[in-house]
Amino acid sequence: MNGPAMSGAAASGPAMSGAGDLRLTWVQPEDLIGHELAQAARDGRDATEIERRWHEAGGHPAPPRAGASPAAATPRLRALAEELLDELALLESPLAVYEPTDLAGIRAMCAAWSPGRGAHGTPPPADAPAGAGAPTHPLADVPPRTACGPQDLKVFGATPAPTAVPAHSAPAPHATEALPRTDPAAGPATDTFTRTAPATRAHPEAPDRPVHTTANTGPARPSPVTVAQLHAAWLGRAAGCLLGKPVEKLPLAGIRALAAATGNWPLRSWFTAKGVPAELTAAYPWNRRSAPTSLAENIDGMPEDDDLNYPLLNLLLLQRHGREFTTAEAAKLWLDELPAGRTFTAERVAYGNLLHGIEPPRTAVHHNPFREWIGAAIRADVHGWTHPGDPTAAAEQAYRDAVLTHTANGVYGAMFVAATIASAAGQGQGQGQGQGQGQGQGTDGDVHACLRAGLSVVPPRSRLADAVRLGIAVAGEHARTDFEPVVDLLHSALGHYHWVHVVPNTALLAAALTHADGDFTGSICRAVSGGWDTDSNGATAGSVAGLLAGHPDRLPERWTAPLKNRLATSVGGFDGIGFDTLAEITHQLAAPAPAPEEAPHP
Structure with missing residues (x-):
């Protein structure tokens, strides 16, 4: 997930002549209100009257793909947007009973x-x-x-x-x-849902320190994850992200057409502009910020992306505060080390809230319609990498990170990713037979067990859990066909969500990993070819599949060689770092193997 910090005149360079020229993305009240109205509809909150007032005053719907509308609102309309955002925050969701945040x-x-x-x-x-x-x-x-x-x-x-x-x-x-x-x-489903229990508090105060629920007694034990596994995971995250960057924000038809125009459909290698007809790129333009560094002919190392910045930031978090860090410590680290212009959606809103003196966990809810989008999930890999074989500890660590910016399904997405990755990291070194040169490569890891571990930390009646089960089931039913029917069914069922929302993207991630059976090339290509947040989905799929492959040599060279063992970033101290070095750092921060329980539960 990436995008410009500004749009309109301010982004294109002319001198600003007034407030209307500054179109900062993802934070203007007149843009937030449309997204909050959409979130209310998802939640079952009746915002009919609020929506009527907004539109009658001349307010516009949320921008469907960009972070800001073309023109700034008048002061009167902006003030109304802020007022209505406050009113929307008071509406209770009937789905809160299924989706606690505490x-x-x-x-x-x-x-x-x-x-x-x-x-x-x-x-x-x-x-x-x-x-x-x-x-x-x-x-x-x-x-x-x-x-x-x-x-x-x-x-x-x-x-x-x-x-x-x-x-x-x-x-x-x-x-x-x-x-x-x-x-x-x-055919139609006919089950119903009810509100038979009181809703759990949606936004509790975050605890100062985590409560441990995992046994950790006895002599020190080595970590079950190896440096080689972590190296493959870092490379996999980078390659999957880079594959998705040039087609981020494009509709599904555009992704398919651009790949097919160069004989790359079903997707199996990098996107390229060579040989693509001009009329096709006019209809479906490459991502303008990413294409110069992510098309096959342009790749020269791994360019900066928030999908890689956040894992770096979380390495710093663990180095400075350990695995018992608090949400407040994560917030302080952001202010110290994360450039505000490198944040997007929920992270940008929360960052602004911090600057206005709002403390976690309220940072996640104040005027933040993106609190159930994908941002927390793309920060979760390090929490899984550093708790190999311990999905619950990984999920709890991801939770303390996620509630800075997200609630409910947005938090569950991070917990799901962390637990899935922790399970993959604890499965061994992937003694598959592939040698990294063909379409895919072997793995002894069981990606399906990893996904079950991920689901085990998600409230089972939540929308996120429903979507993941849908993705797994549809992929399983089409295991002997190509992936297109799976994607079409997911878009039919979940296409009304925003393309950055965590619900459809996590469903697609689970479907891609299931359908590819953990194969590296299959996993990242399916995740990216399914559309929505292409670089974020490719990154997480690559992380899981890289762990299961177990060693960098088991990843196809066409994916790893262009990375040149070099990562660009604006996170201080990491620019130009190699993925091998990152693997060493991550391994030093990883928890030891979980201690066996003294006796089974009754």
Whole structure:
């Protein structure tokens, strides 16, 4: 995920003649209000009257792809936007019962922290009986949903029934069988959702220090992750990000057409402008900021991207404050080390909130309509890399980072990624047979177990969990076909979300990893070819698949050689650093192997 800090005249260079020339992206109230209205619709909050007032006053909808509208609002309209943002914040969501933001509420709902789990929250095996490891907290009795929010109910043909109380069931949240069939072609779903329990506090005060839930006694143990695995993970994250950069923000049809024009569809290598007809690039222009450094003919090392900046920042966080860092310490580090112009969406809003004296976790909610977008998830890799084999510890560490900027599904996305990566990091060194030169490469890692670990830390009735299960199920049903039908079904079901929202992007990530069976080339190419936030999805897929490959030599050279072991960044002290050095630093920060529990849970 990347984009300009400014748009319009200020971005293009002419001297500014007035306030209207400064179009700072992702923060202007007149642009935020449209996104907050869209978030309210996703949440089932009735904002009809607020929306009417906005439009009658001359307000515009949210920009569909850019971070700012072409022209600034009048002072009167901007003041109204700020007033309406405050009013929207007071509307309660009927989905809050399924989607707590406080860690205690998340733990209570999730299988990873339930009695009967394996050591350190590892999920039951795929063939475990239905309901194994299901949560025992009273909120576990909340009826399951089949959709991802009120507008999704329309897609799947279901209708909300706030007063109905259907029979309860608690399927295992890690099992794909728990997903009702949501293929639109298979007919409408008819399940309902209710509000039968009080909503958990959405924005609690963040604890000063984390509460440990993982055993860590006995003599020191070496980390189960190797430097080679981490090297492959860093390279994988960079290559996947770089693959997606030139087509970020493009619609699905454009990505497919540009790749097909050069014989690169299904996607299997870098995008190139060579041989693409001019009329095609006019219809689907490459990302103007990224194309000069990310098309095949232009790649010369890894250019700067926020998908790599945040892992670097989190290395600094762990170096300075250790794995017990607080959210406040993360916020201070941002102010010290992260240039404001290198932040986007939720991160930029939270950064501005910090500068206005607003403290975490309120930084995540004050005038922040992007709090359930993908930003926290792209910061989560380091939390997984440094807790190999310990998904719950990784998820809790990611939580303390995420609540600086995100809530609910936005936080779950980070926890899901961290736990998935922690599981991959703890699976060994990937003794596959591939030697890194062909279409893919072998791996002994089980990507499906990794995804189950990721789901085990996500509230099972949340929209994020629904979407991930949908992605896994659809990919499984099309395992013997190409990936296009999977993508088409996901876009049909989830295409009403913004292209940077965490829900559709995490569904696509899970589908890509499932369909590719963890293969490196297959994983990053599927993630990018599915559209939406292409560079962020490619980056996370590459991180997981790189870990499972286990060694840089098992990644195809066409992906790693152009990186030239060099990363550009504006995060202080890291510009020009090599991925091998980053792997060494990360390994020094990794937790030791989790201690076995003294006795199994009853």
